[in-house]
Amino acid sequence: xxxxxxxxxxxxxxxxxxxxxxxxxxxxxxxxxxxxxxxxxxxxxxxxxxxxxxxxxxxxxxxxxxxxxxxxxxxxxxxxxxxxxxxxxxxxxxxxxxxxxxxxxxxxxxxxxxxxxxxxxxxxxxxxxxxxxxxxxxxxxxxxxxxxxxxxxxxxxxxxxxxxxxxxxxxxxxxxxxxxxxxxxxxxxxxxxxxxxxxxxxxxxxxxxxxxxxxxxxxxxxxxxxxxxxxxxxxxxxxxxxxxxxxxxxxxxxxxxxxxxxxxxxxxxxxxxxxxxxxxxxxxxxxxxxxxxxxxxxxxxxxxxxxxxxxxxx
Numbered sequence: 499x500x501x502x503x504x505x506x507x508x509x510x511x512x513x514x515x516x517x518x519x520x521x522x523x524x525x526x527x528x529x530x531x532x533x534x535x536x537x538x539x540x541x542x543x544x545x546x547x548x549x550x551x552x553x554x555x556x557x558x559x560x561x562x563x564x565x566x567x568x569x570x571x572x573x574x575x576x577x578x579x580x581x582x583x584x585x586x587x588x589x590x591x592x593x594x595x596x597x598x599x600x601x602x603x604x605x606x607x608x609x610x611x612x613x614x615x616x617x618x619x620x621x622x623x624x625x626x627x628x629x630x631x632x633x634x635x636x637x638x639x640x641x642x643x644x645x646x647x648x649x650x651x652x653x654x655x656x657x658x659x660x661x662x663x664x665x666x667x668x669x670x671x672x673x674x675x676x677x678x679x680x681x682x683x684x685x686x687x688x689x690x691x692x693x694x695x696x697x698x699x700x701x702x703x704x705x706x707x708x709x710x711x712x713x714x715x716x717x718x719x720x721x722x723x724x725x726x727x728x729x730x731x732x733x734x735x736x737x738x739x740x741x742x743x744x745x746x747x748x749x750x751x752x753x754x755x756x757x758x759x760x761x762x763x764x765x766x767x768x769x770x771x772x773x774x775x776x777x778x779x780x781x782x783x784x785x786x787x788x789x790x791x792x793x794x795x796x797x798x799x800x801x802x803x804x805x806x807x808x809x810x811x812x
Contacts, residue, residue: 520540545645546647548647624648
């Protein structure tokens with residue numbers, strides 16, 4: 499048993515089945531004497547509903563998954579090459595492919611007995627968009643072991659002006675062309691232009707600007723690290739809230755099922771009780787009739803004995 503094998507099995511389960519199966523696998527690894535593996539297995543996080551849907555797609559729809567990954571590579575290549583016409587066509591395909599895969603995943607979830615709300619469905623769509631936009635996200639998706647949904651980055655942007663290549667589609671190139679001197683002309687220095695700063699003064703100014711910029715970079719990096727820590731903490735809280743929400747939803751579903759069973763049982767037992775009451779009433783009536791008949795027979799018997807006694811005396 500290794501971690502890859504265990505993870506493949508666990509992330510093929512529903513979120514409700516995951517935790518118990520993970521803990522059993524970790525216990526098995528510990529009993530086998532592999533404590534490091536047991537610790538790594540127990541660290542595997544239960545998938546959110548959206549992550550489970552994505553993993554389900556990878557396992558049950560390999561053709562659609564391959565088409566999604568191929569489309570993502572084509573989109574990223576078109577973006578890098580500033581191929582506007584091709585990118586527009588691929589963006590239309592992206593919309594269609596994402597909608598189709600989300601619909602397939604929801605069908606699979608219903609077949610598995612899970613009703614999925616709008617929130618997880620939207621998170622699945624964002625995961626598929628992230629897969630299309632980012633190579634590392636595509637690799638995570640293709641592995642089929644997501645524990646949380648993926649967040650898409652910036653939308654692919656069409657080249658400026660809608661052209662394919664050339665300076666018309668690249669702002670930097672266009673700016674460079676606009677600032678260049680026409681062929682055959684040379685720039686002449688305007689006599690009215692102030693003299694340039696002396697080299698020493700210019701050097702000092704640049705040094706000061708560089709020092710200030712270095713301080714800004716240092717502060718920005720610190721701010722970025724703090725933001726990353728806050729984002730990680732927020733993501734952890736969001737994951738925990740998501741797990742709690744899904745647990746609550748599952749508890750509600752179980753309670754509804756138990757209520758339906760209780761109502762059915764109540765109907766059955768109520769009908770049985772009515773039948774027993776009717777039987778008891780019938781039996782009581784018959785018992786009364788039998789008692790009256792017995793009383794009548796008893797009086798007849800006493801009368802008969804009285805007559806026998808009277809004749810014996812004669």
